[in-house]
Amino acid sequence: MRDESTDVTRERIAESYELIQPYVRHTPLVTVDAADFGLPSAPLRLKLEFMQHAGSFKVRGAFTNLLTRDVPAAGVVAASGGNHGVAVAFAANRLKQKAAIFVPTIASPSKIELIRHHGAELHIGGDRYADALAASERHVADHGALPIHAFDQTETMLGQGTVGLEIERDAPDLDALLVAVGGGGLIGGIAAWYQGRVKVVAVEADGAPTLRDAFAAGEPVDAPAGGIAADSLAPKRIGERVFPILRRYTAPEVVLVSDDDIRTAQQALWSTLRIVTEPGGAAAFAALLSGAYRPARGERVAVLVCGANTTAVNFES
Secondary structure (H helix, E strand, C coil), rough: CHHHHHCCCHHHHHHHHHHHHHCCCCCCCCEEEEEHHCCCEEEEEEEEHHHCCCHHHHHHHHHHHHHHHCCCCEEEEEEECCCCHHHHHHHHHHHCEEEEEEEECCCCCHHHHHHHCCCCCEEEECCCHHHHHHHHHHHHHHHEEEEEECCCCCHHHHHHHHHHHHHHHHHHCCCCCEEEEECHHHHHHHHHHCCCCCEEEEEECCCCCCHHHHHHHHCCCCCCCCCCCCHHCCCCCCCCCHHHHHHHEEECCEEECHHHHHHHHHHHHHHCCCCCCCHHHHHHHHHHHHHCCCCCCEEEEEECEEEEECCCCCCCC
């Protein structure tokens, strides 16, 4: 069987960026002093991808799929913990295509509301992403709609890889980039863009260690799917197409963060920078703030802050 992960190349990511550029934002990369967060003083770059249309990086992959694949009259279908569904609904609405979105019961109310707002046909059922995926596959079989996978799809990874392209254009001197991992489409695209030229560090919630367990087993395996960020970082397993890229181009050690680490990171981003993120969006920053990831002396680090779709904001002012 051909390794389809080889289709995710720098050249194709750059081509995808030119294609989707009219539909997405080039989100800011800001530099702050790590001392503002109680860390040793050093320049720290934050990629503010939570400012993207539909509240996350996911629209990049959604538009790449819709603009490069043939969409049938039945439209498109997507299974999602929430953000991918919002993104596909947003992109389909913008391009005047039909969309059916399947989400589990753990999807946050804010994401469900956004999917409805963008006019998609919404289906809620099952406890986890894997349940929504199975329901979406039945919909494809029954109606002939085009499936847009949340992470394990070449076009999805090509779109998400454009985040890496933007970061490199804005910070060509970077040494390390921390990225949160769910199914792996985001970090897979970014790693394929950098191809080892920057240390790409995978950060997972300890309640959903999909990549950690896959690295230990040497292949994707089922992992626990719990924790505060379960609606965005807890698929059943890492993507089959994603895994070869991550094994080839990311740091070998996966950094794990706890729910408390993530909550603390959300609070710190709010109190210091007035940034509101969902738990999955703050996970990569949690690795730095908690000390789970400790930069080497002089290491130039960036953190991807990737999602903002939440209504659970109870931060003190």
